[in-house]
Amino acid sequence: MMLEVMNTLILKAVLAPLVLFPVAAAVLVFGLLLKGVDRIVVARLQRRVGPPLLQPFFDILKLMSKQSMVPIGAPRTLFLALPMIGACSMCLAIALVPIVGVYEPNGQFGDLIVLLYLLTVPAIVLMLAGSASGSTFGAIGFSREMSLMLAYEGPLLLVLISVAMKTGLAQGDLITFSLMDIVHYQQDNGSFLFDPWMWPAVLAYLSIIPANLGIPPFDIPEAESEVLEGPLCEYSGPALALFKIMSTMKTMVVLALGIVMFIPGNATGMMALIGFVFKCLILFLLTKSLLRASVGRMRIDQAFLFYFKWPELLGIVGLLLVVFKG
Amino acid sequence: MSFLSKVSVRSPWLYRINAGSCNGCDVELATTALIPRYDVERLGCQYCGTPKHADIVLITGPLTARIKDKVLQVYQEIPDPKVTIAVGICPISGGVFRDSYAIEGPIDKYIDVDVNIPGCPPRPQAILEGIAMAIEIWKQRL
Numbered sequence: 085m086m087l088e089v090m091n092t093l094i095l096k097a098v099l100a101p102l103v104l105f106p107v108a109a110a111v112l113v114f115g116l117l118l119k120g121v122d123r124i125v126v127a128r129l130q131r132r133v134g135p136p137l138l139q140p141f142f143d144i145l146k147l148m149s150k151q152s153m154v155p156i157g158a159p160r161t162l163f164l165a166l167p168m169i170g171a172c173s174m175c176l177a178i179a180l181v182p183i184v185g186v187y188e189p190n191g192q193f194g195d196l197i198v199l200l201y202l203l204t205v206p207a208i209v210l211m212l213a214g215s216a217s218g219s220t221f222g223a224i225g226f227s228r229e230m231s232l233m234l235a236y237e238g239p240l241l242l243v244l245i246s247v248a249m250k251t252g253l254a255q256g257d258l259i260t261f262s263l264m265d266i267v268h269y270q271q272d273n274g275s276f277l278f279d280p281w282m283w284p285a286v287l288a289y290l291s292i293i294p295a296n297l298g299i300p301p302f303d304i305p306e307a308e309s310e311v312l313e314g315p316l317c318e319y320s321g322p323a324l325a326l327f328k329i330m331s332t333m334k335t336m337v338v339l340a341l342g343i344v345m346f347i348p349g350n351a352t353g354m355m356a357l358i359g360f361v362f363k364c365l366i367l368f369l370l371t372k373s374l375l376r377a378s379v380g381r382m383r384i385d386q387a388f389l390f391y392f393k394w395p396e397l398l399g400i401v402g403l404l405l406v407v408f409k410g
Numbered sequence: 411m412s413f414l415s416k417v418s419v420r421s422p423w424l425y426r427i428n429a430g431s432c433n434g435c436d437v438e439l440a441t442t443a444l445i446p447r448y449d450v451e452r453l454g455c456q457y458c459g460t461p462k463h464a465d466i467v468l469i470t471g472p473l474t475a476r477i478k479d480k481v482l483q484v485y486q487e488i489p490d491p492k493v494t495i496a497v498g499i500c501p502i503s504g505g506v507f508r509d510s511y512a513i514e515g516p517i518d519k520y521i522d523v524d525v526n527i528p529g530c531p532p533r534p535q536a537i538l539e540g541i542a543m544a545i546e547i548w549k550q551r552l
Contacts, residue, residue, distance in 0.1 A: 123451070132449035139421065139454055146418040146465075149552070151489035153462060221460075308459030320462040320489045 107187055108175040108333070111340075115332040116140040118364065122373045129377040140332070144325045152321035157218045166213045167319070167326035173205035174333035181340040182263055184271075184348040185356025189263070196244055196261040199341065203240075203296075206334050207233045210305065213327075214315030225314020228384050229305040235391035236295040239288050242399030246285040246406045247276065247345045253406070267348045277347040281409050285402035286346055291395045293342070293371040297335050300375060301382040335372075339364050415552035420454040422545050425464030425488065429481045429517065431471030434531040435498035439468060448534045450541060461487040466544050469523075472500035472507045473515035485521055491551040493544045495525045497537065502526050 120137040127134025136142075154160050180194045180202070207229055214226035245259070251269045252259035260266070276282040295302040305314045316327055343363050351359050382390070428436055458464055461484050473481060485494075499505040501517040517523060524547050527540040 127446075127449070127451060130446040132446040133452040134449070135451050135454055136420070142417050142421040142454060143456070145414055146421040149414040149418050150465075153487075153489055308457075312460040313458070313463070316463075317460045318462055324463065 115336040125373040126377045147325035150321040167323045170209035170330040171326045177202040177337045185352035210315040217318035221312045221317040224311045235388045239395035239399040243289045246402045250406045275347040284398045288395045288398035301379045419549045422465045423458045427469045429471035430474030435470035438531040472513045478514045493548045496523045
């Protein structure tokens with residue numbers, strides 16, 4: 085009985101902000117649908133039937149109705165607060181990313197720099213969750229998550245600076261961090277995706293997405309067959325559901341950011357929404373489903389070296405091209 | 411039956427405990443019943459790595475003396491409500507190891523087993539049917 089009361093409270097605590105901020109709710113629903121599409125696509129690529137489209141919804145609701153356990157020795161408050169911090173940070177982050185023609189954030193609210201900070205919160209939350217759980221597997225997950233983050237943060241920063249400098253130099257400043265400025269510049273002068281000088285940056289961003297979202301071959305911190313899902317090892321019930329919500333929202337933020345930076349488009353209203361859904365789907369299938377169905381998992385040292393060699397190189401080349409070509 | 415439990419039935423997550431099995435049943439579970447050809451994912455199942463995430467527990471092996479305490483400890487870590495399946499003849503009766511000094515089984519001396527899947531090892535189709543029966547039992551527990 086106590087358990088049911090507590091779970092209902094957590095459910096309400098999760099639903100309330102989503103009702104208050106409908107864009108986040110809509111994005112969450114869309115993200116979960118995308119995840120369902122991903123699971124079906126992977127199943128079909130492996131020549132099997134696969135789960136129903138709404139399976140991610142079932143999973144989250146199932147977790148909401150289960151028991152939430154805190155391991156002995158773990159700091160209770162921190163342990164239960166971490167998933168909430170993670171989910172909230174991603175709801176905030178999605179509020180900063182424009183969906184061109186549909187949703188335009190207030191520029192006063194935050195820019196690319198705030199977004200960059202918010203994007204690192206889930207990784208930090210996962211790291212803390214791994215170490216707070218007091219489990220050995222959590223600790224291994226912590227160390228792997230940290231190495232991977234060090235590897236992909238560099239190229240991510242280079243890509244964001246390339247895009248910001250490209251827009252800034254064209255507008256007479258050195259650099260601009262306003263996402264709406266970047267969108268408007270591309271609407272006037274053509275998307276960066278069709279500019280060959282920006283292709284290294286596009287490629288670098290594409291190669292960062294799998295590590296950033298924990299998709300094979302870079303799902304090393306949460307490898308369920310070697311470190312028992314790493315940081316999520318000790319989590320169960322509603323707390324785990326919040327982590328699932330966090331990762332879904334992060335997927336959507338990263339996809340939407342990629343679309344804003346490289347191919348925002350000119351459409352408005354209904355056409356813009358359809359365009360957004362279509363672009364998200366293509367980017368998602370390209371960077372998640374096809375990868376997930378076709379490759380195994382890398383070792384952490386291989387992934388670390390890979391990111392230090394290729395995406396870093398692409399990022400630097402992209403930045404130099406922007407600086408010297410303008 | 412509330413809305414939450416109606417939905418929950420469609421997302422049972424599986425967890426495997428090896429209680430001293432010869433690995434035959436584990437091979438059937440991991441590489442036969444859970445591979446594309448016999449896809450359990452269509453029932454909404456997902457194979458999870460930690461007992462904390464599990465709903466349906468699949469136990470293989472005759473419960474050897476050395477592993478008994480660990481199995482019971484892992485079993486306790488699985489949050490309620492859960493359903494237990496004994497896979498193979500070993501956890502059900504001891505199989506060829508019956509009356510051996512080295513085993514503590516059968517497993518239902520210590521754990522309430524809901525579904526038995528006999529066989530040495532059981533056929534993948536039998537495992538799938540067992541999982542479907544476990545889901546029916548899980549529906550009543552929610």
